[in-house]
Amino acid sequence: WPGEKLKALFPQAESFEQKNLYVSDEQRLNIEKALEGRLPEEDLKPSIYFAVVRNTPDAPPRKAGAIMFIDAQGDGGKIEIGVVVSGKGELMKVQIFENKESPKLIDPSFLKQFEGKKASDPLKTSNDIKAPAGMDKAAQSIAGGARRGLFIINEMFRKK
Numbered sequence: 001w002p003g004e005k006l007k008a009l010f011p012q013a014e015s016f017e018q019k020n021l022y023v024s025d026e027q028r029l030n031i032e033k034a035l036e037g038r039l040p041e042e043d044l045k046p047s048i049y050f051a052v053v054r055n056t057p058d059a060p061p062r063k064a065g066a067i068m069f070i071d072a073q074g075d076g077g078k079i080e081i082g083v084v085v086s087g088k089g090e091l092m093k094v095q096i097f098e099n100k101e102s103p104k105l106i107d108p109s110f111l112k113q114f115e116g117k118k119a120s121d122p123l124k125t126s127n128d129i130k131a132p133a134g135m136d137k138a139a140q141s142i143a144g145g146a147r148r149g150l151f152i153i154n155e156m157f158r159k160k
């Protein structure tokens with residue numbers, strides 16, 4: 001149970017609800033078409049966590065965001081990314097938990113650029129995300145992982 005990581009991603013949550021899912025063939029095709037690439041095997045059975053919050057102590061609990069952990073590949077190896085998506089289908093937060101690349105990639109000024117991004121945004125380092133100096137490839141791996149998490153969550157939970 002990734003409790004500490006979930007709390008780091010959504011500190012105002014009073015609890016988290018886990019959903020273990022299976023990506024259907026139709027969902028996989030939709031995601032892969034949008035991403036213009038294949039989904040890694042580990043993304044076909046995602047665990048998605050919902051942050052549960054209350055507006056006031058006596059208000060009913062509500063789900064305030066969906067969280068997914070995505071692995072991306074950098075020059076130095078695996079990069080573990082936590083992705084939080086709002087009910088509107090926008091990125092709320094991206095955080096790095098495992099990183100063998102430069103510490104520049106965990107700098108808040110880099111990660112804040114992802115906030116508010118939608119599925120329609122390119123999430124490309126040469127376009128709408130500014131990579132730290134000399135970190136273009138690793139920054140694009142993070143952007144691609146964040147985009148993948150955004151598309152998976154949106155596909156699994158969008159209103160039909």
